[in-house]
Amino acid sequence: MRSRYAVLAFASAVATLTPALADDVDDAIKARQGYYQVVSHNSGALFAMAKGGIEYDADKALAHAKNLDALANMNNSSMWMPGSSKEDRKGKTRALPVIWTTFPAIGEKGQAFKDATANLVATAGDGIDSLRANVGPLGASCKGCHETYRAKDF
Template sequence: MPRKFLVPTVAALSVAVTTAAFSGGHGSPEEQVIGARNALMTLYGFNSGILGGMARGNVPYDAESAIAAAENLAAAASMDQMHFWVPGTDNVAMEGKTRALPAIWETPDDYAAKNQDLADAAAALVATAGDGVEAVGAGMGQVGAACSACHKAYRGPRI
């Protein structure tokens, strides 16, 4: 898909996921929120996978593709996530349906800061993704650190 279509596609997908979550999709309202949240994480993972594959040398570096994936990642990371983190959608309240720990709602400022770290790292990667595989690797190091910090603090097992 040409780069000029990728960011609008991510935006449209995000709107569609959010609309489905609040318009009577399948499952309870809590399950719909979790589904929307999982869709966002899938977008993160998909675009990070493209960039990480390039950084590791598993995928040939392509500047246009790297820029598009970085822009998509930044667009997803900068979305307002207010509707994705509804109280009562943690792994204790929704056994077996999510890995989100209750700590997200107990320490919202720390969670917000970690989320901002990801948005900042993704925005920085947009600026350098076209500068070569080494630049992608460095940027993905920052993105990975932001993801890891949040997952260590706020992602647990499905229980």
């Protein structure tokens, strides 16, 4: 005969575990969104300098490029916790489930981002023409990943 105590014990274990897990998942989501805000802050400055929206400054351009390269090379695996997709946490994230179902395919997009930032470390401080000639692949790397892995809406 099935014990109803076992069923109750299981139910209460789930009740106490679920909020803790949801917190961890939501922390991971917040961390990666914050991460991309920092990515956006640094890349936005380079795009603005390239377009002439803000004045080119070699030291600042190089600092942004180095920040982006550091960001691109972080080990972010803990931010991509299973159970943290848009399907799992509706309204909280735009990360599409395909990130997890096709993993590690997203790594190719991460590599394009890394290649673009490494190239900018070598070129962004060498004058406005050099920045303009090399910033394109950075923008393409954002777009390339977002097209496949980020939803338009939360």
